[in-house]
Amino acid sequence: MERQPVLEGDRLLLRPLRPDDRDALYAVASDREIWAMHPAHDRWRPDVFATFFAEALARGGALAIIERASGEIVGSSQFGEEDPAHPGEIEIGWSFLARRLWGKGWNAEFKRLMLAHALAHYEAAIFQVGEDNVISRRAMENIGGVLIARTRDVERAGRMVRHVTYAITRESFAGAALSPSGSASA
Numbered sequence: 539m540e541r542q543p544v545l546e547g548d549r550l551l552l553r554p555l556r557p558d559d560r561d562a563l564y565a566v567a568s569d570r571e572i573w574a575m576h577p578a579h580d581r582w583r584p585d586v587f588a589t590f591f592a593e594a595l596a597r598g599g600a601l602a603i604i605e606r607a608s609g610e611i612v613g614s615s616q617f618g619e620e621d622p623a624h625p626g627e628i629e630i631g632w633s634f635l636a637r638r639l640w641g642k643g644w645n646a647e648f649k650r651l652m653l654a655h656a657l658a659h660y661e662a663a664i665f666q667v668g669e670d671n672v673i674s675r676r677a678m679e680n681i682g683g684v685l686i687a688r689t690r691d692v693e694r695a696g697r698m699v700r701h702v703t704y705a706i707t708r709e710s711f712a713g714a715a716l717s718p719s720g721s722a723s724a
Contacts, residue, residue: 539628539659541599541617545651549607550644552651555600555614560591562611563602566636576634577668577694577701586695594632603635603648612636615648617656627662627705646681657708666690666701678704682711 542554555563566572567590570582580586594600599617604610613636618629630652635644656663665683667674683704690701 539617539656541619542601543655545601545655546606547647547651549605550612550647550651551604551606552601552615552648553604555594555602557595559602559611560588563591563614566611566613567634569637571637572634575668575671575673577671577692577699580695590632600632601652605639612639612644613648615652617652624664626660627664628656628660629666630656630663631665645677649681653706653711657706657711660708662705662707664688665704665706666692667704668694669700669702675702675704682706684710 543552544554545552564584564587567587568582568584573579573581578586578590581590594614594616597616597619599619601615601617602611603613603615605612613634615633616631618631620628630649633645633648635648639645653663664686665678667678669689683706686703686705688703690703691698692701693699
């Protein structure tokens, strides 16, 4: 699967993240409220964001989310690398959107684009969400994510944080359109 495709929706364009996107993406990420419930609650800080951005470029699979009408970067998401322990699935995550787009179907639109691409190659897409991140958990449920019995503990902002895992399968995605609601970062 091409992990950095160009994907076009009605309101959004997703394209590979580039080094010169850093300032425009930080303009979105610098909003502290985006990260208030997120396990990496300090990602609004310039130094923390710089590390996040560098890791996204190095890992590959990172996409800029562009508002088609304005041409502005309004967020980012990533396809993870294949995990040999879980063949047949790919992770979608590291996602965030400008707050002005929350609750208006933009989250569902970019995730729908990414899911259609991923599920053409994999049986399932998974999303790891901070256990206490109620905004992202609600957003996952709004787009049809099903909580599965898999957790992972990850260091975020200087402390260990339990992440729960949601899955959307090829079958469930084909059987239901994603809800236009949804928000936040997942």
